Amino acid sequence: MDPFSSALIAALDRVRPAVVHIYAATPKTGQVALGTGVILDHYHIISTAQIVAPEDEITIKTADGKRRRAECIGVDPLYFLTVLQVEERLPHDPPTFAPDGTTPVGLFVAAVGYALGQEHTAASGIISSSDRTVYRPKARGRGNLPVDGLLLTSAAIHPGNAGGPLIDLEGRVVGINGIPWQGGLSLAIQASVAARVASQIIDYGYAVHPWLGFSGEVDVIDDIWVEMLNLPTDRGLVVQHVASDGPGRRAGVQEMDMIMAVGDRQPVLSTGMIRKLLSTRRYGDQVPMTVLRQGELIELRLPVEEIPGLDRFDPVSDDDESAAPDDDED
Structure with missing residues (x-):
């Protein structure tokens, strides 16, 4: 067998004990959905709401062939991830979850x-x-x-x-x-x-799914200005629009501000990076944000607030999808 196939088969063997088969039946209609989940810990499984809804009667089958009852304890309205919980401790260890920044293009x-x-x-x-x-x-x-x-x-x-x-x-x-x-x-x-x-x-x-209340584009600063101003990084997000009633406005963000760092001085490369940093906090937290404004570094406090309308979010068909970036911070 060639080395590539051997490596793939070995990887599948390592993860297989942590993969479960899911059977979800909707009591009102009797409709049955089949799908897959992955063990998060010895009592919880991650899957998708495409398969499982909170009111479903759920059975999982683990790699040893044993069937167990499970309960849906939550569905995320943005990613449509669902979390299942079992009463009996699962006999299989969870797999290794790759940390952030370890999935390069071409992997x-x-x-x-x-x-x-x-x-x-x-x-x-x-x-x-x-x-x-x-x-x-x-x-x-x-x-x-x-x-x-x-x-x-x-x-x-x-x-x-x-x-x-x-x-x-x-x-x-x-x-x-x-x-x-x-x-x-x-x-x-x-x-x-x-x-x-x-x-x-x-x-x-x-x-936690925070919103910013502003949008912008990343720009690079000339090295001479980085040295003269003693900046923490050579790039930042130039704010182009600030919503009239949002966390950015409440923090004091202005158009043409350059956001240099958020939280523990992590450089900013996109609005998505800022949201990901804020998502590790709790709603109501105030997160420090370093801003370059007219040649001066200042610190603002950005409040962590939920995306408006998220609790009203419903699935839509693929025909309604908008994959192109738009102003998401209005």
Whole structure:
């Protein structure tokens, strides 16, 4: 057997004990959905709301062939991740979730699960685009919802393996397969994002999805100005628009400000990066933000607030998808 195939088979063997088959029955209609989940810890499983709804009667089958009852304890309205909980401790250890920043373009991956209801399927490919943001139109009202931390992959995501893991050749989970607004694209949620969302649902009952109330573009500063002003980095996000009633306005952000760093001095490369940093906090927190304004560095405090209208968010069809960036901060 060639080395490449051997490495892939070994990676599949490593992750397989952490992959579960899900059967979800809707009591009112009797409709049954089949899909895949991945073990987060010994009592919780991550899957997708394409398969499981809170009112469903859920059965999971683990790698040892044993069936167990599970309960849906939360569905995230932005990523449509769902978290299942079992009463009996799962006998299999969770897989390794790849940390943020370890899924470069070109990384070889495999989408694992129970595609079309079949046992232990895999579809291979590469990461085509990493840390991607997709903008979805709100179900009601104007504006878009930014969905950060997505992976575009050439690995085929079939009905049935959505909710399962996207793995690398080390057997690490680099993403969770499939989102319902993918519009023909094979998209996965970064493992670090999925783990954060699921853990917050378990701990708080909801996941944190902040908005900024401003938008802009990243620009580079000449080295001589970096040295003269003793700047923390040579680039930042130039604010082009500030919403009239949003966290940015309340923090004092102005148009033409250059945001240099957020939180613990992490440089800013996109609005999505700022949202990801804020998502690790709680609503109501005030996060320090370093801003360059007219040649002077100042510090503002950006409040962590929920995206408006998120609780009214409903699934929409692929035909309604808007994958092109738009002003999501109005």
